[in-house]
Amino acid sequence: MTGPVARPLTRERFAAALHDLRGRYWDTHPFHLRLHSGGCTPPELRRWVANRWYYQLCLTRKNAAIIANCPLPEVRREWSRRLAQQDGTADDRGGLADWLVLAEAVGLTREEVTDQRHVTRGVRFAVDGYLHFCQTRPWIEGVAAALTEMFSPDHMAQRVTAWREHYDWIDPAGYAYFEHRIPDARRDSARTLELVLDHSTGAARQQAALDALAFKCDVLRAMLDAVDYGADR
Template sequence: MTKPWTRDEFEDRLRKKGKGYHIYHPFHVMMYEGKLSKEQLQSWVLNRFYYQISIPLKDAAILSNCPVKEIRKEWIVRILDHDGEGDADGGIEAWINLGRAVGLTREDVTSLKHVSPGVKFAVDAYINFAKQKSWQESVCSSLTELFAPHIHQQRISSWPSMYPWIDESGLTYFKKRLTEARRDVEHGLGVTLDYFSKTRETQEQALEILQFKLNVLWVIADSIMLASSNIKVEDRDYLRQPIN
């Protein structure tokens, strides 16, 4: 039987998966370099909203499958982060504000009329994974958050100069996630290291799960890039044309 990696070695292998994070996707590279048109950036905001509203559904699925009270008490905050709590707005509302900041209306964003079929397919696959797999596997799939603070910081730092037409008040979502993602990573990583470190087989399973989620994010970026490839600055037909 192959000896399992040490806890530190296992964590290092999980973190090295970041080489496949969608920050390196050509569409996101173009975004960081300021090469997207206004319409292409709007397309990204419209499509990614479907992912944003699905995150609480994923987290609710994890809670429904988890019999451990202590885990549920820590995990539930993720739903509140996105849905909001009391009178406080959450991440979903912050994303709608991002839509306004890039020149979209609330209806543009929330109608979901402009979401690519490929984005829907990838996001739905992720939600179904969380519903059907064990809560530990679903927690592991969330570890793409290990790499998220970097991409959020990129947008906060580069957008004001690369896309000066964007209202900076719309960057609140990314600023909120800088703190939230780091907190979430600490919990999710701890659960994954505890549960999957028992054997080499379970450790390799965890790496495969994380790769699945990386693939989901990459396919989302693929689909958005394809959907926005024909968008020109002077042509807003894509934003008017519903995709059924």
């Protein structure tokens, strides 16, 4: 699909238009291409992991914002699963705890990740902008922005395969985050798409959903710009 939504799209055409934004996802960014081809040095890979921590921290807050903005109890109950899924459990299993295991697996200490000393200004700006979007825009636009998870499961599976091949110095325990997240993302993305198709009715709302997903793709790519050029702290 090209151009703005001038008249309401059928459900099928709207779904196709959302999927057409696949080309804007961050897996085509030059840094990610290097990351998956074995072209990154250990410091570059660590910089990606350390900066991605700031994004991981944002996810529960943006999901809470979507819940707070949503007037539908059934949607709030469903979306609330994501809070524990992302934060993990009280006994440090899953979610953020898994990401810290990944950090240690690539040679970072937990302290240097959690104190955010490696997070660039560009990553902070992009992630904070995403959080602000979800806090201030209608709930269904926040949900639409989350549709990048349609594109992520295959990408994460490819990442694990590529890293095992090219970066054999990484402790295999670090892959737990991706191995846990992939099935969740496959399940969640299907339901997220259904919500967007159900609640983004009319040309204006469909355009807003497309714009939200495009914005999220831009956020992710802006993060990689900052990581790639890495000296803007």
